Amino acid sequence: MTFPLDSSARGGPDGDVLRRAAAERFARWVDHGHPAGLPLPGAGRTRRRLRVLHDLALADLSLARLAEGHADALAILSELDAPPAGPGERWAVWAAQPPGAVLTARQGPGDDWLLDGVKPYCSGAHSCTHALVTADTDAGRRLFAVATGGPGYTPVAGTWQAVGMAGSDSPDVRFAQVPARPVGDVDAYLRRPGFWHGGIGVAACWLGGAQGVADALRAKAGRKEPDALLAAHLGAVDVALHGAVCALAAAADAVDRDPRDREGRAEVRASRVRALVADVCARVLDEVGRALGAGPLCHDMEHAQRVADLTVYIRQHHAERDLAALGAHLAGAKSDPESAL
Incomplete structure (x- = not known):
């Protein structure tokens, strides 16, 4: 993979250039039919789904x-019995709810609802044709399908200043009376089993990024004379990555055994896997950085961008807040067979 350089020469890729390049790759991925070959979570091939991501x-x-957002949107539309995406449509899921930003929905004329307010962290804001967006209603939070790019839809300039994940194009979006169609009932987005299954898909993306960071260490170890310290770092990274791969594989098999979560284990399963993979990614970033030093971060643009991207991406895991939610759930549980051999 090569990154096009900004002609104004800051010494690295320009954010707008990265955004446009990622948007073009995303459009090609959708247009060539790759999402059609991605199994839905719980359909018996969840390992395959995670492997693709x-x-x-x-x-x-x-x-x-x-791509993960598009794939998640297709799964949500299927799970909530909504009309499927059409040919060439590129979908996103925008469900972040940080303090301060509020998006509301009210019923308009006919069957349409109208969205007003600001939604943060809208990945693909300029490249997606449609999105599933959570918004507050008088009865509670609901999910809505919306077409992007029409009147009242405005990505807010300057709200995505990230160096890492610059190409994901995740600014705030302002909605002003934008027509939308409800998908599912109040809180249906959160209540469905696929909410937790989808969270495992995000962890698979994190792990792929960590594997990419680790490749720089493997390449360096393969080019050098035997070096005990380099080998020790590579061994530590390999063990961590192997454990995460095993955890994802086990989670995928468990999802396929109980896709509707009749046993009630989906939340704990996804929370554990996400926490474990996030920790492994942090370990890989640390080990590779200590093993290779500043050299590749300063002279290898692809590696430096991947490190920056992964550092931002794993912050979708909310660290101690997510661990506290997991602990609270476990405190009220009797036992969990998935935690035993």
């Missing part, structure tokens, strides 16, 4: 972010 992220984390 992992491999996309191994090559390009910003593309993986856009």
